[in-house]
Amino acid sequence: MRKNSKITTILVMILLLFILSGNGSILAERPYEGVEISIGLLDRSISDALRPYFGEFEEETGASIYMEQHAFDSLHDKMMLEFAAGTGYFDIVYNSPGYMGTLIENDYILPLDDYFEEYDIDQDQFLSAAFEINRHVGDETWGFPYLSDTTVMFYREDLFNDPEYQEEFEEEYGYELDVPETTDEFLDAAEFFTRDTTGDGDIDLYGFGYPQIGVAYGNLYIMPWIWTFGGEYYDDEFNSTLDQPEVLEAVEFAKELQQYQPAGVLGWEYGEHFTRFVEGDLAMSAGWFHMGLEVNDPDISDVAGDVGYTTMPYAPDSGLETGKTVLGGGGLAIAADSENPDAAFEYLKWMFGDQDRAVEWFLEAGGFTMPAVLEDPAVKETYPWATDFFPVANFALDNMAKQRPTLPEAHSIFEVTSEMWHNVAMGAQTPEEAVRTAHQRLNDILEPRQ
């Protein structure tokens, strides 16, 4: 018995000496032993794809991860309840442009700029859009890059390269048929391709098609056109700027373009325009990243192999060099009432700041925030039909994507702008009338901030 306790004492002393002499790196590298990091995310495959990494992170740092997934509205409600009660329930939450204003203006999340500096995050490895999506009013960054998205234009290469169409177009418009770069060329191409190809008296090919139903889609449709023409919704003092001539010009442009879209676009959601495009009914359309990934997928698209990618057109008189698109996706924010903000940031850096892991995660249905991901050979090999799409997506994210209004009043603002657009599209109001009304209503909404 005595012999056993002697042996135990010696072993313990050896272990202590081992640790104190600096050889105890195994233990020292687990700085968050026993800590649990709680994450609130959307119920999507991109979040599911994070689960396989939880064990590895715990092994390395000692911190375990608990992830809760909700639908968009449910996550908002859950976060608001927990934050308002100050429970410290979440350490990390999804920071959508739809939540951001509320989270920031109630001091529910932390600005991360100091963390980026302290943890020496190489911000250049990310797309600029990955940070832009985490900005509200001002330059502070409120989330870690998690998901970047924007719209890219798809067009039917077989139609644009058809010699008969090329000849006909040149005769009609006086210049060569090419993929449109400007809004004027875009209108011409849309008009040209809107036609009856079978001769039965019905139009069966449309120049363009994009969903516009309800407040969300109505706004997502008209907002980038307004930006493309150089307009804005409001200025830095929160005065409505819908009375700018650029806004009127954009609405007039959109009205003209509406003639070359199927009659039902005001009732379309995202899936519907994608279906119509892959069925070959549209010469041009646009869509978010996953659609770009799929339009040339032979298992999904009837027009696979015939689809080209380009950026949305720019308005020549706007002074802008590219068209503008809506920035999508979101970031991951650290809760202000988190008891473990350092462990939370450590996780974000570990999971989303490492390029190799970013590629792996992307290939397992994850998101992306680094241009290098789309340039990775493994990614190109997995999606051989989308290799032309990747550089366009990277360019659009870095140069065209723009953050939408993130104020808590955003939905009310979008109600005004979507109603403005719908009234014009239906012919219920002229562009001038609609813009004038919307300008007044927007000022009413923004008045408390002015």
Next chain:
Amino acid sequence: MIDRLKDNMSRYSFLIPSLVALGLVAVFPVIYAVRSSFYSWNLHRPAAREFVGFNNFVKLVTDYTYVNSVSITLLYTAITVGSTMILGFLLALLLKKPFKGRNVVRALLTVPMIMTQVVIGLNWRVFMWEPDYGLINWLLRLVGIRGPAWVSSVPFAFIAAAITNIWFMTPLVMIIMDASLASFPQSLEDAAKIDGASYWQRIIYVIIPILKRTFAFTLLLRITIDFRMFDIVHVLTGGGPARTTQLLSIWVYNQALRVSDMGYSNAGAILMMVIISIICSIIAYFGLIRGGEQA
């Protein structure tokens, strides 16, 4: 005396669990909603909650979006309820006479009623009302008519929303009327027939007056359903284009879950409840209480 009191108390005590459950799930939410309607309470700024008296209600009356939704809801309810009442009753009359396959027809006619409203909205939008490929415009094209963009133009979005509802709700009226007609005393109709009353005279002067309470009950049921209609229209049109199909329930939903203005949204919901209560009380009084006495 004491024994009777004890007896009564023990009997009433059995009601307590039910009353507590009812209070929690039915009464408390209403009281809470009424209380909230007197507050400025936006979930975007939960800390800034304050009592504002009747301000929310005053704002509602001058809010063009709310007034628009009230008008649309009243019109929508009048059209859909009126149409389903007539169609449901006519179908029940058709099914009254025995014919081969009557039960199969009856079963088939009830199919819409058992479908989920979201599925109905989606299917009608994509397969029926779609301007290029939808069944309705295809049928119209057969007779040389170019159909409109149903769910995305005025006034067709409203018409499409109403027709979809009528298709969905007519079977409910039909089933109630069918059950009532099944227990209708045939001798009364036979007597009228012997007196020389035509088919339509028998319906108007014999059947309808006797089924007055059934009509009143069905009318109440239908009004309460359609006044609160949400799913079908929300999926079909999203309340648009430009709010032309934004029923009151969609307005309340948007204010509560999109704008996050809980106080204002609750005020809208309370006012909606008051409107529907007044309408239903009038119908109940004339159709069930006074009408019942006359019948």
